[in-house]
Amino acid sequence: MITRFLWQGMDRKFQLFVLLVLAIGIVLPLLNQLTPAASALHVPAWVLQLIGKYLCYASLALAVDLVWGYCGILSLGHAAFFALGGYCMGMYLMRNIGARGVYGNSVLPDFMVFLNYPELPWFWHGFRFFWFAGPMIVIVPSLLALALGWFAFRSRVTGVYLSIITQAMTYALQLAFFRNDMGLGGNNGLTDYKDILGYSVQSDGTRAVLCFSSALALAIFLVIAAAVVGSRFGKALMAVRDAESRMRFLGYRVEGYKLFVFVLSAAMAGIAGALYVPQVGIINPSEFAPGNSIEAVLWVAVGGRGTLIGPVIGAFIVNFGKTYLTGALPEVWLFALGALFIVVTLFLPKGVIGLRGQLAARKAKAA
Amino acid sequence: MSQQRLLAWLLPAIAAICLAGTALAADLATLVTNLTTGGYSERGDAIEALAASGEARAAPILQALSAGQLYVRPSDKLVVIGKGEGKSIELSDAITGKPAGTASEDDLERVKINNRLRGTIEAAMGSLTLMSPDPSVRRSAANSLFTRRDASSLESLDKALAAEKDPGIKRVMEQARAAVVLASDAPDAQKIAAIAIVRDRADADSLGVLQTVIASASGPVKEAATAAASSVRQSLKAWEAAQNVWYGISLGSVLLLAAIGLAITFGTMGVINMAHGEMVMLGAYTTFVVQQVLRSAAPGLMEASVVIALPLAFLVSGVVGVVIERTIIRFLYGRALDTLLATWGLSLVLQQAVRSLFGPTNREVSSPSWMSGSFHVGQIDVTYGRLWIVIFALIVFALLMLLLRRTPLGLYMRAVTQNRPMASAMGIRTPRVDALTFGLGSGIAGLAGVALSQIDNVSPNLGQGYIVDSFMVVVFGGVGNLFGTLVGATALGIVNKFLEPYAGAVLGKILVLVFIILFIQRRPRGLFALKGRAVE
Numbered sequence: 001m002i003t004r005f006l007w008q009g010m011d012r013k014f015q016l017f018v019l020l021v022l023a024i025g026i027v028l029p030l031l032n033q034l035t036p037a038a039s040a041l042h043v044p045a046w047v048l049q050l051i052g053k054y055l056c057y058a059s060l061a062l063a064v065d066l067v068w069g070y071c072g073i074l075s076l077g078h079a080a081f082f083a084l085g086g087y088c089m090g091m092y093l094m095r096n097i098g099a100r101g102v103y104g105n106s107v108l109p110d111f112m113v114f115l116n117y118p119e120l121p122w123f124w125h126g127f128r129f130f131w132f133a134g135p136m137i138v139i140v141p142s143l144l145a146l147a148l149g150w151f152a153f154r155s156r157v158t159g160v161y162l163s164i165i166t167q168a169m170t171y172a173l174q175l176a177f178f179r180n181d182m183g184l185g186g187n188n189g190l191t192d193y194k195d196i197l198g199y200s201v202q203s204d205g206t207r208a209v210l211c212f213s214s215a216l217a218l219a220i221f222l223v224i225a226a227a228v229v230g231s232r233f234g235k236a237l238m239a240v241r242d243a244e245s246r247m248r249f250l251g252y253r254v255e256g257y258k259l260f261v262f263v264l265s266a267a268m269a270g271i272a273g274a275l276y277v278p279q280v281g282i283i284n285p286s287e288f289a290p291g292n293s294i295e296a297v298l299w300v301a302v303g304g305r306g307t308l309i310g311p312v313i314g315a316f317i318v319n320f321g322k323t324y325l326t327g328a329l330p331e332v333w334l335f336a337l338g339a340l341f342i343v344v345t346l347f348l349p350k351g352v353i354g355l356r357g358q359l360a361a362r363k364a365k366a367a
Numbered sequence: 368m369s370q371q372r373l374l375a376w377l378l379p380a381i382a383a384i385c386l387a388g389t390a391l392a393a394d395l396a397t398l399v400t401n402l403t404t405g406g407y408s409e410r411g412d413a414i415e416a417l418a419a420s421g422e423a424r425a426a427p428i429l430q431a432l433s434a435g436q437l438y439v440r441p442s443d444k445l446v447v448i449g450k451g452e453g454k455s456i457e458l459s460d461a462i463t464g465k466p467a468g469t470a471s472e473d474d475l476e477r478v479k480i481n482n483r484l485r486g487t488i489e490a491a492m493g494s495l496t497l498m499s500p501d502p503s504v505r506r507s508a509a510n511s512l513f514t515r516r517d518a519s520s521l522e523s524l525d526k527a528l529a530a531e532k533d534p535g536i537k538r539v540m541e542q543a544r545a546a547v548v549l550a551s552d553a554p555d556a557q558k559i560a561a562i563a564i565v566r567d568r569a570d571a572d573s574l575g576v577l578q579t580v581i582a583s584a585s586g587p588v589k590e591a592a593t594a595a596a597s598s599v600r601q602s603l604k605a606w607e608a609a610q611n612v613w614y615g616i617s618l619g620s621v622l623l624l625a626a627i628g629l630a631i632t633f634g635t636m637g638v639i640n641m642a643h644g645e646m647v648m649l650g651a652y653t654t655f656v657v658q659q660v661l662r663s664a665a666p667g668l669m670e671a672s673v674v675i676a677l678p679l680a681f682l683v684s685g686v687v688g689v690v691i692e693r694t695i696i697r698f699l700y701g702r703a704l705d706t707l708l709a710t711w712g713l714s715l716v717l718q719q720a721v722r723s724l725f726g727p728t729n730r731e732v733s734s735p736s737w738m739s740g741s742f743h744v745g746q747i748d749v750t751y752g753r754l755w756i757v758i759f760a761l762i763v764f765a766l767l768m769l770l771l772r773r774t775p776l777g778l779y780m781r782a783v784t785q786n787r788p789m790a791s792a793m794g795i796r797t798p799r800v801d802a803l804t805f806g807l808g809s810g811i812a813g814l815a816g817v818a819l820s821q822i823d824n825v826s827p828n829l830g831q832g833y834i835v836d837s838f839m840v841v842v843f844g845g846v847g848n849l850f851g852t853l854v855g856a857t858a859l860g861i862v863n864k865f866l867e868p869y870a871g872a873v874l875g876k877i878l879v880l881v882f883i884i885l886f887i888q889r890r891p892r893g894l895f896a897l898k899g900r901a902v903e
Contacts, residue, residue, distance in 0.1 A: 074704045148884075155888040160639055160703045164838045165884050171835045172880040175873050290835065294711050301708060334719035341712020345705040346698055 010226050017309050018219050024051065025215020029208030045204045048211045052279045054319050055214035059272035061299040061311035062221050063265040068297065069305035070229055071261050072241035074159075076293045077166030078269050080173050081141035083287035085270025087177075088140055090190035090283040091124060092133035093201070097194045110192065111185045121183040130197060137274040138267045144169075145266030146259070153255035153262075158244065167290050174288035189284025201278050214275045218312065221268050225308050228264070237261060298337070301344045304351025313352060395420065399428060399446050399461055403439050403478050410480070411487050418491030426495050428461050433488045437461065438475035449475065490517045497527040497540070506536050513543040514572055516550035542568045546576045558584070559591045566595035569602040570746055606746040611864045617753040619860025620760035621822070623853060624815035626837035626844075627764060630852040632808035633841055636784070636801065638696055639707040642714035643837065644830025645721075646809040649687060650680035650816020651825045652721060655730045670735045673817060680813035687717075688809025692802045700801075714830070722827040732820040756818045763814055764853060770807075771849070780804050839883050845893030855894060859883075 007015065028051055031043040060082050067073040099106040103113040107120055126132040148169060152162055180186035199206045228234050240247050240254050248254050277283045286292075295318075303314025318340070325333040344351065350358060398420055401413035414432070417425050431437045431448040438449050440458070447467050449456035456475065458467040480488070489511065496508035505527070512520050524544045531537045545561035553561075562580065565573045577599060580592040625647060632640045640646075654676040661668050661675070668675065691713060699706045734752060741750040771777035779800045782790040791797045816829070823829060836859075844855025859879060866875035887893075 074707070076707075151885070151888045157887055160707065161842065161887060163639075163704065163707060164842055165887060168835060168839060168880050168884055172877045172884075175880075176877050179871075179873055294708070297708060298712075331719065331723055334715045334722075338712040338715030338717075338719065341715070342695060342709045345702075345709040345712075346695065349705070 007223070009230055010223075014222075014226060014308065017312075018222050021055075021215055021219045021222065021312070025055070025212045025219070029212050032204060032208050045207050048204075048207045049279055050323065052207070052211035052214045053276060054316050055211070055218050056272045056276035056279070057296070057299065057319055058312040058315040059214070059218045059221050059275075060269050060296050061303065061315040062218070062225060062308065063268040063272065064296050065300045065303075065305055065308070065311040066225055066228070066265045066268070067262055068300060069307070069311075070234065070241060071237050071258055072244070073258060073262060074163045074297065075166045075262075075265075076163045076290060076297065077170035078265070078296055079290075079292035080166075080170035080288055081145060081266040081269035082273035082276070082292075082296075083173075083177075083283065083285075084141045084144065085137045085273030086277040086283040086287060087184060087190070087273075088127070088133055088137045088270070089274035089277045090193075091127040091184075092130060093193040093196060093278060094190050095124070095128040096196070097192065100194055101192070109185075109190070111188065111190075112183070115180055115186075117183070124183070137270050141266040141270030141273075142263050145263045149259045149262040150255075153258045156255075167293070170288050170293055171290050174285050174290075177285035177288060185284070187285065189282055191282040191284075193278060193281060196278050201281065207279070210275065210279050214272075214279070217271055217275060222308055222312070224264075224268075228261070229308065233257070233260075295337075298341055298344070300351075302340065302348075302351055304353030307351075307353050310351050310353040317352065395424065395462055402428075402432065402437070403446055407481055407484060411484055414484065414487050414491055418495050424462060424464060426492065427464070429488050429492055429495070431461070432478060432480060433485055433492075435477060435480070437478040439478065440467075440470065441474070441476060446478075447475070486515075490515050490520060497523055498530065502533055502536060505531070505533075506539055509536065509539040509543045513539070513546045513568075513576070516546045516576065518547060518551045521547050521551065542573070546573075549576060549580050555586070555588050558588045562588070562591045562595045566599055569599050571603065574599045574603065603746075609745070610747045611868070612861060613747055613749065615861030615864035616857060617757060617860070618864060619857035620753075620757040621819065622833075622836055622840050622860055623760045623764065623856035624756070624818055625812070625833040626840035626852055626856055627760075627767065627849070628808040628811035628815065629837045630808075630841050630844070630846075630849055631767075631811070632805055633838075633846060636804055636808075637703060638700075638805065639703055639710065640696075640805075640808070641707055641711040641834065642691065642717060642830075643710075643809075643812055644832070644834040645714045645717040646684040646688060646812035646830070647816040647819060647833060648721065648825075648827065648830040649684045649717070650676075650813030651732070651820035651823075651829055652725060652730070652816075653680040653683045653813065654817045654820040655725070655732050655825055658732060669733070670737070672733075673735055673738070673821070676817050677814060680817045681810040682813075684813025684816065685806040685810030688812075689802050689806035691809070692805035696805065697798065697801065714834075718827045718830075725827075727827060729824040729826045732825050734821050738821060752821050756822065759814075759818055763811060764849070767811065768849060776800075776803060835880075839880065842887060842893055843883050848893070851894050 010018075028043050028048060031041055032045060032048055035042040037044075060078060063081070064075065064078050067075050067078075094109040097109065101110040101113070103110055105113050108117055112120070127136070148166070152165060157165060176182055177184055177189075178187055184190065193201045195201065196206060196210075199209075229237070236247070236252060237257050240252070240257050244254055273283075273287075296315075299314040299318050300311045301314070302318055303312065304310030318337075321336065322333065325336055348355065348358070398413065398417045402410060402417065405413070414429065417429065427448065428437065436449050438447050438456075438458070439445070440447055445467065446461040447458040448461050449458050449470075451457055452472065454471045455469045456472060457469050459465060460467045492508070492511075496504050497512070499505050499508070509524075509527075512524065521544065524540055524547060528537065528540050528544065531540055542564055545564035548557055548561040549565065558580075562577065565576050574596060577592050577596040581589055581596060584592060625644075628646065629640065629643045632638050632643070654673065657676040657679060658669070658672045661672050691710075695709055695713065696706060699709060738752045738755055739750075741748055743749070771780060779790070779795050780803075782793070782795055783797050783800045783804075787797055790800075819829065819833075823832075840855045840859060841852060843859060844851030844853070862882075863875055863879050866878055869875075870878060
């Protein structure tokens with residue numbers, strides 16, 4: 001009932017878009033599973049994996065957009081939430097390798113045997129079970145966002161300062177996760193997964209389900225985001241973005257609004273990261289790199305900030321370009337990415353979504 | 368002259384003690400032949416005999432033996448010293464020192480030694496070199512005896528002490544003698560006196576000497592040694608703290624150089640320049656290019672290459688900065704977050720451009736001789752390179768202060784910072800001032816690049832490593848305040864270095880980042896915040 005209520009509150013175009021995302025998540029895996037490999041309609045597993053990856057990126061982009069586009073908080077550390085969710089999933093997958101690791105230790109993951117850990121570190125306990133790891137995927141990033149946001153918003157750290165703090169946070173986490181003493185695989189991260197929920201991560205069937213789950217997660221996030229943004233709360237959120245001081249003077253508790261949306265966004269990013277890890281098969285500290293977070297911001301900027309469809313489209317466009325260019329013309333990719341940053345900020349402040357409006361405005365001006 | 372005469376008297380005496388007659392009358396040739404025959408223990412005796420012979424050739428022969436360069440030529444049983452490896456080893460007669468042709472490694476028998484013999488050689492060299500006319504050789508000989516504590520060197524030390532004129536070296540020799548006494552079975556009174564001498568040396572080596580005494584002795588000697596050791600430990604701790612402060616200042620100067628340009632663009636213009644690190648990188652690559660050109664065109668100027676690179680790096684980075692301001696940043700004033708993204712994109716482009724031009728690998732930038740080497744202040748090890756960078760950072764800071772406070776351009780900059788419309792109304796061409804300010808900030812980043820090229824890898828990623836740190840410094844020190852940047856950089860540098868021994872380099876850095884994140888919560892505008900209207 002709630003779903004129907006939410007559904008009816010959205011405009012037609014958005015409904016169609018959510019259905020499109022779901023359709024991608026259903027049709028592609030089905031084509032992979034049901035058609036024979038020789039068929040023209042067959043979708044190879046690597047395509048599924050790629051699309052699944054893009055869908056996770058799109059969820060991350062949506063999370064960034066929720067705080068940046070709707071609340072004016074430019075977070076340069078969202079990849080940290082993504083990676084934390086990923087690490088939680090990675091820990092679950094590591095524990096489920098069991099005795100099939102290189103060293104055949106049924107309790108300790110390979111890297112711990114290699115580094116002479118006498119026993120499992122305390123924070124690894126429980127991750128063998130999905131009922132524990134699953135909630136952790138949401139809780140860990142949310143707690144970090146809550147702590148950081150609570151400190152930052154309460155003391156009214158805004159704008160550029162907040163961006164720099166979030167960047168410092170992800171940088172510090174990256175350095176921390178690089179350490180072997182951290183007990184999370186250090187430089188190499190967590191990899192060599194075997195099973196997820198009892199199914200082999202390598203099999204096509206699991207790939208198909210993961211791809212579908214990523215699409216489902218994105219669709220759900222879109223609906224949640226639309227509900228938040230469309231509500232009274234969302235209106236206040238946008239007002240905070242546009243005139244924070246005025247909202248404060250009007251008696252709104254600005255930090256509460258910001259904190260809620262920041263934590264929500266971190267949880268989304270965490271889930272996206274958790275879905276991402278089994279599909280790429282590895283999580284390591286480079287996911288925390290400040291550059292990754294900024295790239296996620298670019299997806300939003302390219303698609304169109306302050307819209308819900310924009311970030312999804314942006315994530316697909318930029319990542320498709322990245323996959324193509326890093327393969328075909330590797331040295332051009334950074335030029336293209338850099339130029340994209342500049343062109344989008346200078347000429348496309350509303351992103352691809354806003355392009356039509358921009359052109360129309362120009363035409364109207366010329367006429 | 369007198370020294371040589373002394374040697375002539377001294378050495379037979381030593382020989383008599385060391386050898387108890389076995390090789391007393393042996394001439395150099397037999398001594399050297401003895402080196403090459405027999406097992407390891409006979410060889411050890413032969414080494415000591417050779418050292419005691421006092422022959423001028425003893426030192427080079429022993430050195431060659433220690434380095435594995437002493438060979439026997441099987442054809443004529445001649446003992447030779449060989450330089451080089453493989454097919455063509457240049458030989459010289461070990462006894463006369465005259466060239467003896469070349470030979471392949473396969474045609475020679477190397478005189479083998481083991482680690483124990485290497486130790487014997489070192490000790491023997493120690494007493495040989497104690498009487499050297501070169502003061503630095505004597506000093507290091509005494510120092511090596513201090514750590515070796517070979518009881519047999521007591522006599523040679525006594526003789527050397529009697530002959531020594533330099534008070535500094537004499538003190539080192541006395542310390543060495545005291546260490547030797549402590550290792551011997553001298554009476555307690557002597558040992559306690561020796562402990563006092565060793566204590567006054569107050570370094571890690573003397574602590575080692577005292578600890579062996581504590582472990583082996585008993586009674587009053589042990590008590591004296593324990594007391595001395597704790598006093599040495601205290602003084603060591605103080606020196607360590609001092610050393611950390613110096614390292615901290617040194618790191619702080621690097622941070623200051625990297626951050627000060629940012630302090631201008633971010634602090635006075637409110638522009639977030641994520642490409643700032645790349646300006647630093649451009650400066651470093653300018654140094655590289657200057658050195659390449661000088662190496663082929665004017666090798667005589669290589670010593671001055673860094674000085675020549677300074678103005679050029681300032682120009683290169685400065686001009687790039689002005690171009691960036693005119694083409695990109697000026698369209699984004701008032702949109703700080705967009706500026707951040709655009710300049711990040713720019714940093715990617717610059718990195719890739721440099722990577723395409725110069726390749727992805729590290730480029731080697733050499734240091735001029737006046738920047739290499741080190742000296743000691745007490746027990747603090749100061750490298751010239753770091754010292755110059757500290758001095759350079761302070762000079763840049765002072766010049767920048769002068770520029771901002773005492774020149775018309777500085778006046779305009781401050782005016783535009785404080786109140787742009789009013790400055791414009793007073794006839795200041797604000798766009799030009801913006802461009803120049805940005806150029807200045809970038810140019811200073813270029814200067815930083817020249818300095819960093821001396822201590823860091825010159826690679827396309829050079830700048831990225833500094834960008835987070837520099838922002839931290841600016842934010843910590845307080846935006847829009849250059850003194851804040853100076854204090855912030857030094858404080859962060861020192862805090863970092865003090866945390867390192869306890870938490871490790873990486874964890875120390877993480878702690879500093881966390882500290883700053885918390886600090887900004889307390890004082891969102893930094894240590895030295897601007898007050899009044901400029902804040903919003």
